[in-house]
Amino acid sequence: MIDKLSFVTVYPEVILLVMACVIALFDLAVKSSGRTATYILTLLTLAVVAWMQASDASTGQTHYAFGKMVVSDPMGNWLKCFATLALMVTLVYGRAYAAARDMLRGGELFILSLFALLGMFVMISGSNFLVIYMGIELLTLSSYAMVALRRDHAASIEAAMKYFVLGALASGFLLYGMSMLYGATGSLDLQEVLKAIQSGQVKHQVLVFGLVFIVAGLAFKLGVVPFHMWIPDVYQGAPTVVALMVGGAPKLAAFAVVMRLLVEGMLPLALDWQQMLTLLAIGSLAVGNLAAIAQTNLKRMLAFSTISHMGFVLVGLLSGVVNTDTSAVGNGYSSSMFYVVTYVLTTLASFGVILLLSREGFESEEIADFAGLNQRSPLYAGVMALCMFSLAGIPPMVGFYAKLAVLQALIAPGDAWHIGLAVYAVMMSLIGAFYYLRVVKVMYFDAPVSSACVTAGMDVRAVLSLNGALLLLVGLLPGGLMALCADAIVKMLAS
Amino acid sequence: MGLLSLAIWTPVLFGVVLLALGRDDQAQAVRWIALIGAVVSLLVTVPLYTQFDVSTAAMQFTELSPWIERFHVNYHLGIDGISLWFVLLTAFINVVVVIAGWEVITSRVNQYMGAFLILSGLMIGVFCALDGMLFYVFFEATLIPMYLIIGVWGGPNKIYAAFKFFLYTLLGSLLMLVALIYLYLASNGSFDLVVWQKMPLAANVQSLLFFAFLAAFAVKVPMWPVHTWLPDVHVEAPTGGSAVLAAIMLKLGAYGFLRFSLPITPDASHEWAGLMIGLSLAAVIYVGLVTMVQKDMKKLVAYSSVAHMGFVTLGFFIFNSLGVAGGIVQMISHGFVSAAMFLAIGVLYDRMHSREIASYGGVVNTMPKFAAFAMLFAMANCGLPGTAGFVGEWMVILGAVKVNFWVGFAAASALIFGAAYTLWMVKRVYLGPVTNEKVKNLKDINAREFFFLSLLAIAVLYLGLYPKPFTDVMDVSVTELLKHVAISKLP
Numbered sequence: 012m013i014d015k016l017s018f019v020t021v022y023p024e025v026i027l028l029v030m031a032c033v034i035a036l037f038d039l040a041v042k043s044s045g046r047t048a049t050y051i052l053t054l055l056t057l058a059v060v061a062w063m064q065a066s067d068a069s070t071g072q073t074h075y076a077f078g079k080m081v082v083s084d085p086m087g088n089w090l091k092c093f094a095t096l097a098l099m100v101t102l103v104y105g106r107a108y109a110a111a112r113d114m115l116r117g118g119e120l121f122i123l124s125l126f127a128l129l130g131m132f133v134m135i136s137g138s139n140f141l142v143i144y145m146g147i148e149l150l151t152l153s154s155y156a157m158v159a160l161r162r163d164h165a166a167s168i169e170a171a172m173k174y175f176v177l178g179a180l181a182s183g184f185l186l187y188g189m190s191m192l193y194g195a196t197g198s199l200d201l202q203e204v205l206k207a208i209q210s211g212q213v214k215h216q217v218l219v220f221g222l223v224f225i226v227a228g229l230a231f232k233l234g235v236v237p238f239h240m241w242i243p244d245v246y247q248g249a250p251t252v253v254a255l256m257v258g259g260a261p262k263l264a265a266f267a268v269v270m271r272l273l274v275e276g277m278l279p280l281a282l283d284w285q286q287m288l289t290l291l292a293i294g295s296l297a298v299g300n301l302a303a304i305a306q307t308n309l310k311r312m313l314a315f316s317t318i319s320h321m322g323f324v325l326v327g328l329l330s331g332v333v334n335t336d337t338s339a340v341g342n343g344y345s346s347s348m349f350y351v352v353t354y355v356l357t358t359l360a361s362f363g364v365i366l367l368l369s370r371e372g373f374e375s376e377e378i379a380d381f382a383g384l385n386q387r388s389p390l391y392a393g394v395m396a397l398c399m400f401s402l403a404g405i406p407p408m409v410g411f412y413a414k415l416a417v418l419q420a421l422i423a424p425g426d427a428w429h430i431g432l433a434v435y436a437v438m439m440s441l442i443g444a445f446y447y448l449r450v451v452k453v454m455y456f457d458a459p460v461s462s463a464c465v466t467a468g469m470d471v472r473a474v475l476s477l478n479g480a481l482l483l484l485v486g487l488l489p490g491g492l493m494a495l496c497a498d499a500i501v502k503m504l505a506s
Numbered sequence: 507m508g509l510l511s512l513a514i515w516t517p518v519l520f521g522v523v524l525l526a527l528g529r530d531d532q533a534q535a536v537r538w539i540a541l542i543g544a545v546v547s548l549l550v551t552v553p554l555y556t557q558f559d560v561s562t563a564a565m566q567f568t569e570l571s572p573w574i575e576r577f578h579v580n581y582h583l584g585i586d587g588i589s590l591w592f593v594l595l596t597a598f599i600n601v602v603v604v605i606a607g608w609e610v611i612t613s614r615v616n617q618y619m620g621a622f623l624i625l626s627g628l629m630i631g632v633f634c635a636l637d638g639m640l641f642y643v644f645f646e647a648t649l650i651p652m653y654l655i656i657g658v659w660g661g662p663n664k665i666y667a668a669f670k671f672f673l674y675t676l677l678g679s680l681l682m683l684v685a686l687i688y689l690y691l692a693s694n695g696s697f698d699l700v701v702w703q704k705m706p707l708a709a710n711v712q713s714l715l716f717f718a719f720l721a722a723f724a725v726k727v728p729m730w731p732v733h734t735w736l737p738d739v740h741v742e743a744p745t746g747g748s749a750v751l752a753a754i755m756l757k758l759g760a761y762g763f764l765r766f767s768l769p770i771t772p773d774a775s776h777e778w779a780g781l782m783i784g785l786s787l788a789a790v791i792y793v794g795l796v797t798m799v800q801k802d803m804k805k806l807v808a809y810s811s812v813a814h815m816g817f818v819t820l821g822f823f824i825f826n827s828l829g830v831a832g833g834i835v836q837m838i839s840h841g842f843v844s845a846a847m848f849l850a851i852g853v854l855y856d857r858m859h860s861r862e863i864a865s866y867g868g869v870v871n872t873m874p875k876f877a878a879f880a881m882l883f884a885m886a887n888c889g890l891p892g893t894a895g896f897v898g899e900w901m902v903i904l905g906a907v908k909v910n911f912w913v914g915f916a917a918a919s920a921l922i923f924g925a926a927y928t929l930w931m932v933k934r935v936y937l938g939p940v941t942n943e944k945v946k947n948l949k950d951i952n953a954r955e956f957f958f959l960s961l962l963a964i965a966v967l968y969l970g971l972y973p974k975p976f977t978d979v980m981d982v983s984v985t986e987l988l989k990h991v992a993i994s995k996l997p
Contacts, residue, residue, distance in 0.1 A: 444676055
């Protein structure tokens with residue numbers, strides 16, 4: 012069953028695993044305080060992996076490997092490519108921050124992040140309950156450790172504990188749901204599960220019972236209401252670079268798992284899980300946007316904003332199947348994929364600015380710390396303003412097109428219920444606009460409280476400028492990325 | 507690259523260059539580049555007028571290329587007789603505003619000038635867009651520079667004003683966004699305005715769409731009772747911001763009625779015309795009375811803008827060519843007059859740092875040249891024959907009388923209020939003896955101020971004395987629009 016071809020399919024994963032181990036050993040010999048050699052080797056590895064994923068994705072072909080336990084399709088490959096790039100950008104932004112906080116005494120940050128990425132790869136490629144579960148565990152275990160990396164920092168430890176306890180609970184939910192479905196359908200393989208459900212031989216109640224637990228577990232991983240409690244604490248408590256690692260690339264993997272489990276595995280149950288997602292989306296849009304208003308800590312505010320944006324991602328997913336008509340599913344799912352990719356792009360830039368403004372012994376994470384940033388550094392203030400307008404969904408920033416895409420998918424059925432939900436969603440994003448504008452206000456309208464010069468290396472400035480420019484450029488020409496997402500989803504649905 | 511693209515992107519390009527390269531220690535160079543940018547942007551719009559064919563209602567200078575293929579969104583531009591003058595007006599006001607901010611703005615000059623240039627390009631984009639989504643993108647994107655202009659260079663209560671401006675107008679536009687997406691789906695995947703205008707729609711759908719559009723455009727115009735953001739924002743905005751806001755941004759809403767509400771939902775427009783006329787008359791009469799008791803000069807002009815825009819919406823919803831053409835002429839004349847009024851107040855404010863009417867008195871004694879300009883603009887504001895203000899209001903009133911004598915009568919009565927509040931302000935600010943030391947020490951306007959005020963004065967007089975070039979251009983387009991609106995689109 013395990014043939015040579017199977018290994019070809021997972022070459023990027025193999026390289027990542029081998030390199031993670033090699034870097035772990037190599038790091039023992041690195042003496043410099045900034046771990047420059049480890050850093051460069053990590054970036055090189057990631058660049059090679061990203062390139063491999065992109066070239067796999069552009070072939071547009073779907074392969075199954077290891078007895079259909081693992082799948083390599085354009086959607087998965089693009090998401091893996093974006094996740095790798097996101098991790099690279101995170102490391103570029105975060106290295107100086109981590110070094111100043113004594114987090115680079117060992118090379119754990121790099122090695123754990125490589126393993127976390129490997130976990131995401133496995134999640135994204137998994138076509139089997141256990142493989143997906145294994146990927147999730149690999150990602151989250153690495154993440155728990157990274158959150159706790161500053162072991163003498165009380166807030167980080169508290170965040171890690173909360174994350175761990177709630178994460179373990181969610182994994183339990185997910186595993187329990189999977190076991191129910193395994194019991195009902197007799198297979199762990201997603202394709203077999205789909206066939207069993209389609210056959211109509213399995214009792215509906217049992218399936219829905221298992222489905223509830225799976226959706227709850229996924230909701231935790233996505234961080235949507237009412238399974239969102241860990242998000243604000245982890246974002247605020249974790250070192251900012253780790254918060255970005257937890258809040259950036261893993262969203263792509265979580266989206267992929269949702270697609271694999273709910274769409275590839277259980278599309279016939281769409282009417283059931285769409286109802287659940289609707290409730291989750293309504294709650295997330297309200298809680299995320301309303302609670303964010305009250306925050307004074309920027310990281311915590313962005314955490315609540317994440318919750319509301321994941322609500323929008325669900326909006327795209329919940330509008331696929333209308334009255335058992337599955338002809339429009341591609342529209343909704345590709346809109347969600349576009350949303351999540353652009354959201355990660357925006358998150359990278361906004362956390363990048365926070366990371367750069369943090370100095371030794373000073374966390375620049377209160378909104379007030381950004382006062383008058385425009386006078387201190389027009390570039391960073393400009394990038395942050397682009398992020399905020401993008402998150403608020405103001406054209407021509409990319410965030411607007413993401414909202415446009417999911418809203419048109421939502422309105423597509425044309426009935427009063429869906430239009431009403433769309434009006435609710437835009438009203439919530441109006442509330443959201445308030446707190447994003449407040450950040451712009453603090454940066455542009457208020458007088459600076461500190462005159463400390465903002466310094467950063469050329470590489471960081473270049474990457475940040477590019478990241479900010481992409482928010483605008485992908486906004487001006489969103490067609491390419493949209494077509495890519497649509498194509499990836501169509502191919503995934505066809506396989 | 508077509509002429510319209512050039513008109514849109516030239517100022518944007520100059521603005522981006524200023525933002526990227528300008529520094530505060532090179533303020534003078536920044537100002538000159540901004541002025542060159544504004545003048546070049548105005549010059550590239552001139553061929554639009556000279557090459558314009560007045561004999562056709564079809565869209566001219568059209569450009570069409572795919573933009574977002576997945577949603578069939580096209581980069582589709584074109585102008586007809588209705589939009590031509592707004593493109594020219596926007597480019598013209600932009601030049602005036604750049605000159606007006608020359609000495610006044612001393613901090614972050616590059617961002618100030620850049621914001622105005624980008625804003626001007628985006629607003630021209632709104633007037634040229636023939637694709638629903640392109641229109642929306644331009645329409646919304648204008649909020650960002652304006653928000654920053656108010657918030658950074660505004661008065662003491664600027665933050666409240668900036669937020670009120672942004673959130674109030676965003677509320678309306680988001681409902682319009684839902685309507686646009688609905689139309690996109692209902693037309694089987696097209697954002698093309700021309701397709702939407704031809705598409706049959708059921709009566710209840712039309713009504714819902716009409717109110718969604720109303721939410722966006724009524725806030726922007728602004729119509730009574732959603733006008734309350736305008737006085738607050740005008741008071742706090744810097745002079746240039748007020749001028750652009752009153753002269754162009756309010757027109758975006760009124761223009762939206764002509765491009766969306768009337769042609770896409772004609773039956774609903776007829777059905778709700780009574781409501782619209784009622785709201786317009788409320789703006790004209792009630793807000794006219796409110797204007798009279800204002801103590802702050804900028805607030806007074808802001809309320810009078812609401813009243814004047816009431817004439818515009820009144821003209822649109824009486825459905826005859828005098829009314830619609832009068833509404834459009836009123837939009838253009840209000841563009842010149844309100845900009846002139848705000849810039850004149852700015853001239854006083856720069857010297858006295860007060861907008862209170864009570865702190866002035868007898869300005870004519872110390873600033874005779876300036877007072878002459880101010881008087882002319884005030885006369886135009888109250889609609890004196892021979893000035894720009896007269897033509898539009900007169901056409902709308904004539905049109906209204908044709909439909910219903912009492913509507914015309916009520917609208918005409920507003921002219922009395924207009925004269926009352928404007929003349930009373932003129933009397934208290936400019937006429938009479940010098941009331942205090944500060945006024946006594948005022949210096950008359952310098953060459954720069956004289957220059958931009960005379961540009962506006964020429965425009966105001968020209969439009970008042972010889973409105974033919976303005977009305978000729980729009981004649982065919984207005985007739986065509988009314989013909990279209992008269993045909994029911996019910997399936």
